[in-house]
Amino acid sequence: xxxxxxxYIKKYQFLTPERLYGDFVEYFENKFTKQDSTIYLIVKCxxxxxxxxxxxxxxxxxxxxxxxxxxxxxxxFVDMADFWYAMPDMNENFPDxxxxxxxxxxxxxxxxxxxxxxxxxxxxxxxxxxxEQEGKALxxxxxxxxxxxxxGRSLADVFLYQAINHYGFPQPKLxxxxxxxxxxxxxxxxxxxxxxxxxxxxxxxxxxILVYFCEIEGDQLQVCRPVISRDGHGLSREDETLxxxxxxxxxxxxxxxxxxxxxxxxxxxxxxxxxxISRGFNQVCVEMLLxxxxxxxxxxxxxxxxxxxxxxxxx
Numbered sequence: 001x002x003x004x005x006x007x008y009i010k011k012y013q014f015l016t017p018e019r020l021y022g023d024f025v026e027y028f029e030n031k032f033t034k035q036d037s038t039i040y041l042i043v044k045c046x047x048x049x050x051x052x053x054x055x056x057x058x059x060x061x062x063x064x065x066x067x068x069x070x071x072x073x074x075x076x077f078v079d080m081a082d083f084w085y086a087m088p089d090m091n092e093n094f095p096d097x098x099x100x101x102x103x104x105x106x107x108x109x110x111x112x113x114x115x116x117x118x119x120x121x122x123x124x125x126x127x128x129x130x131x132e133q134e135g136k137a138l139x140x141x142x143x144x145x146x147x148x149x150x151x152g153r154s155l156a157d158v159f160l161y162q163a164i165n166h167y168g169f170p171q172p173k174l175x176x177x178x179x180x181x182x183x184x185x186x187x188x189x190x191x192x193x194x195x196x197x198x199x200x201x202x203x204x205x206x207x208x209i210l211v212y213f214c215e216i217e218g219d220q221l222q223v224c225r226p227v228i229s230r231d232g233h234g235l236s237r238e239d240e241t242l243x244x245x246x247x248x249x250x251x252x253x254x255x256x257x258x259x260x261x262x263x264x265x266x267x268x269x270x271x272x273x274x275x276x277i278s279r280g281f282n283q284v285c286v287e288m289l290l291x292x293x294x295x296x297x298x299x300x301x302x303x304x305x306x307x308x309x310x311x312x313x314x315x
Contacts, residue, residue, distance in 0.1 A: 002223040003222055003281050004220070004283045005243065006218060006233075007216050007218035007219075007286050008288070009214045009288050010216060010217045011037075013037070013213045014211065015211050016161075016210060020187070038216060039245060040182065040189075040211060041176050041179055042180075043177065044208070044209055045172035045174050045175065045207065046069075046071070047134060047135065048172050050137075050138045061081035061144070063078040063126075065077075067170075069172050078163065080126075081097040081098065082097050082166075082167075083158065104144050104147040105144070122144065129155060135160070137160070138159075140156045140158065168293055169293065171293035177254050177257055177299075178195060178254055179245060181241050181244075183238055218235070218240045218244070239271065242271060243271060247286045247310055249261040250265065252302050253301035253302070254299055266284065267315075272284075283315070285309065287309050288309075289307040290307070
């Protein structure tokens with residue numbers, strides 16, 4: 001029989017480092033980033049960008065554009081009806097994105113546009129407003145937003161990283177360069193992280209840094225084939241977090257910025273010996289199976305980018 005200490009990443013959120021500070025704090029310093037997430041990842045990639053001059057408006061509330069990802073140009077389509085229907089207020093009040101868009105566009109009293117089909121109204125009344133934030137923010141004068149906003153504002157930002165996840169666009173190569181943990185105040189821990197100076201100084205001008213907040217959950221698996229039983233592992237939140245952290249570090253080996261657990265097998269850790277091996281555990285398993293193209297992570301050591309199921313034999 002095999003006794004396995006098992007954890008998995010239950011939920012994640014990623015931010016660019018500037019969103020840890022200033023006016024962004026009130027939006028992103030929340031229960032999840034402060035308390036629920038105990039594992040964090042610092043990730044590096046080549047800067048993606050929206051390509052200026054490539055934007056055009058089509059039928060069915062779609063915007064055609066080009067993006068550059070890792071030096072390659074891709075044609076993409078942004079469904080703005082889908083963009084707004086993702087808002088809780090919208091999907092709670094409309095059965096589907098089509099009926100939402102039709103209802104919003106029919107609020108327009110502009111002649112002669114109001115006699116056209118709703119999606120044609122959108123095509124003619126919306127326009128390209130520019131690209132900002134080093135190519136990462138596509139700005140659109142969006143007729144749907146004008147009818148959503150109480151103030152009649154129409155300027156909408158489509159951020160490329162979020163669009164990669166939401167629409168399944170091609171993603172950049174996402175290399176984990178540091179793995180850390182915090183049992184309380186993860187957000188403030190990252191705000192004051194001692195490695196920021198070095199990481200930013202060694203970042204190329206064509207590179208971006210991203211921060212991933214991860215919430216983990218764990219249990220105990222007992223395998224006596226063909227039967228697998230599941231139970232609570234009985235460990236503290238601290239032990240669960242720190243053992244998961246060392247398992248991730250030893251697997252991805254981001255040795256440029258991590259110095260512990262990179263080369264030494266986790267079975268030699270005093271915590272693993274005391275907490276797991278003494279209780280009869282034979283293996284550690286960490287699952288990193290995350291949704292969205294921006295969660296297809298890897299490292300220079302692990303050339304696979306995508307989902308990872310990590311096993312460490314400790315007996």
